[in-house]
Amino acid sequence: MRLCREALAHLPSHVYRPDYDVSRLQPGIVHLGCGSFHRAHQVTATQAAINAMGEKGLRWGIATTAMRRPELVRQLARQDNLFTLLTREPHDTTASVIGSITDSLFAGDPEANLAGRIADPRTRIVTLTVTASGYYLTADNRLDPEADAILADLRRLDEDQPARTATGLLVQGLAQVRAGGGVPPVILCCDNVAHNGATLRRAVTDFAALSGRDALADWIEATVQFPDTMVDRITPTTFADDIADARRLLGGIEDAVPVPAEPWFEWIIGEFEGPRPDWEAHEGTQFVPDVAVFERAKLQMLNGTHMILAYVGGLAGLTTIAEAAADPVLGPIAAHFMRNEQSAGVELPAPRLDRYTRNLMKRFRNPAIVHQVERIGRNGSAKMAARVIRPMRENLLAGRPVTGAVLLIASWIRWFALHEQEALEISITDPRAKSLRLICAEARDDHRAQAEAFLAMEEVFGPPLPRYDHIVSEIAALLHRFDTQEIRQVLADLAADI
Numbered sequence: 001m002r003l004c005r006e007a008l009a010h011l012p013s014h015v016y017r018p019d020y021d022v023s024r025l026q027p028g029i030v031h032l033g034c035g036s037f038h039r040a041h042q043v044t045a046t047q048a049a050i051n052a053m054g055e056k057g058l059r060w061g062i063a064t065t066a067m068r069r070p071e072l073v074r075q076l077a078r079q080d081n082l083f084t085l086l087t088r089e090p091h092d093t094t095a096s097v098i099g100s101i102t103d104s105l106f107a108g109d110p111e112a113n114l115a116g117r118i119a120d121p122r123t124r125i126v127t128l129t130v131t132a133s134g135y136y137l138t139a140d141n142r143l144d145p146e147a148d149a150i151l152a153d154l155r156r157l158d159e160d161q162p163a164r165t166a167t168g169l170l171v172q173g174l175a176q177v178r179a180g181g182g183v184p185p186v187i188l189c190c191d192n193v194a195h196n197g198a199t200l201r202r203a204v205t206d207f208a209a210l211s212g213r214d215a216l217a218d219w220i221e222a223t224v225q226f227p228d229t230m231v232d233r234i235t236p237t238t239f240a241d242d243i244a245d246a247r248r249l250l251g252g253i254e255d256a257v258p259v260p261a262e263p264w265f266e267w268i269i270g271e272f273e274g275p276r277p278d279w280e281a282h283e284g285t286q287f288v289p290d291v292a293v294f295e296r297a298k299l300q301m302l303n304g305t306h307m308i309l310a311y312v313g314g315l316a317g318l319t320t321i322a323e324a325a326a327d328p329v330l331g332p333i334a335a336h337f338m339r340n341e342q343s344a345g346v347e348l349p350a351p352r353l354d355r356y357t358r359n360l361m362k363r364f365r366n367p368a369i370v371h372q373v374e375r376i377g378r379n380g381s382a383k384m385a386a387r388v389i390r391p392m393r394e395n396l397l398a399g400r401p402v403t404g405a406v407l408l409i410a411s412w413i414r415w416f417a418l419h420e421q422e423a424l425e426i427s428i429t430d431p432r433a434k435s436l437r438l439i440c441a442e443a444r445d446d447h448r449a450q451a452e453a454f455l456a457m458e459e460v461f462g463p464p465l466p467r468y469d470h471i472v473s474e475i476a477a478l479l480h481r482f483d484t485q486e487i488r489q490v491l492a493d494l495a496a497d498i
């Protein structure tokens with residue numbers, strides 16, 4: 001039997017599930033960017049909220065949207081929008097059936113009518129997980145007016161066609177709210193972007209202004225709430241093992257799209273006005289006046305360290321974050337980088353930073369989470385500024401070491417250089433892959449030219465770093481060593497130095 005509403009009655013008793021009648025749910029939330037993380041995070045917390053709220057919770061169903069690929073939402077629709085969350089502890093997995101989605105949509109279907117859904121008075125909240133690269137931002141966190149996807153969407157707006165980027169869709173939806181004199185929904189960005197709410201607000205108002213709608217831009221600025229959030233749950237891709245485990249745990253009921261995730265869950269949300277689900281019913285959710293410190297700690301210490309593990313791990317032939325974090329040489333380099341470099345500007349007491357570091361390294365080592373370095377390594381050019389360069393810049397200004405950041409950047413460049421020589425086993429996905437590969441093709445064996453050309457990309461690295469020449473030389477020296485020595489030797493030397 002396939003997972004569907006009818007199957008709910010046949011689930012083994014130990015499986016957590018919706019306490020409510022899923023057929024009575026109404027969509028109160030529109031989501032852009034339906035993927036694994038969204039399902040393991042917001043969709044799961046929303047089910048906990050609806051379970052806790054009884055009858056009043058039924059207005060908080062989620063109309064969720066895939067932005068680029070329809071397969072997942074088509075499959076969810078075949079399963080009455082139900083799926084299984086597999087919570088993976090190192091030696092134990094539990095299954096929960098999640099049923100807080102009311103509609104599974106694809107942004108490429110004109111009948112999805114996303115602008116109309118955003119403007120529907122029932123929609124009180126729009127959430128987003130389109131990844132950092134889905135906002136088309138430059139290193140200073142502004143909308144990139146030259147990005148192809150943004151240019152294409154500006155043309156769509158001109159022609160009254162449905163937009164395809166999140167920013168374009170928000171502009172179209174909010175334009176309809178304004179035209180109808182309605183109350184706009186709260187826009188809740190749930191991506192790992194610095195000051196994600198404020199950044200999204202600026203991207204949306206910039207987009208509105210670029211499309212010639214200045215009055216709309218002013219209205220959005222004055223009336224629409226874009227709270228900042230910090231989101232955290234490590235959620236890898238679904239593999240065949242996950243499908244098999246779901247079948248076993250659901251007593252033979254078949255789910256084609258289960259989501260594996262770690263037990264850890266955090267969602268810190270800037271307080272906002274208006275109705276909302278009781279998300280605090282899910283442990284790990286908090287509403288706070290200011291998200292900044294949580295967000296910085298998470299982006300730099302978790303996401304930034306993920307990057308060093310991915311890029312260096314990939315060069316050392318390791319395939320998952322768990323392997324990289326457990327590696328006797330790379331693990332300590334990463335932990336040192338996290339605690340000593342990536343905590344720059346994170347205003348928390350030292351014992352808390354120590355604890356946070358220990359806990360993160362333990363989460364990274366969870367062997368039940370198969371998080372490929374290839375995936376974490378994706379879209380580095382969109383992640384670099386907020387996760388790595390910001391603390392690196394502060395460390396340089398303060399005269400503190402930046403050994404880890406230099407290693408991270410050199411390893412990232414090395415991915416492109418090896419790819420250019422067809423010597424990388426990992427595939428590279430990056431919005432700027434073409435120009436980055438071109439740099440490597442042009443610089444060939446000239447490591448300094450390579451390092452210089454990368455660092456000069458202000459849209460990735462921002463304005464020149466303090467001690468620019470020195471940093472370029474250090475990166476070039478590492479690139480040279482990568483070419484001439486065993487990576488293990490390079491790492492062992494670095495580990496001995498820190």
Ligand code: CS2
Nearest residue numbers: 231232233234235303306376
């Ligand atoms: C990762 C994140 O892909 C990445 O960039 O660092 O997806 C990370 O796993 C999550 O933010 C954890 O909350």
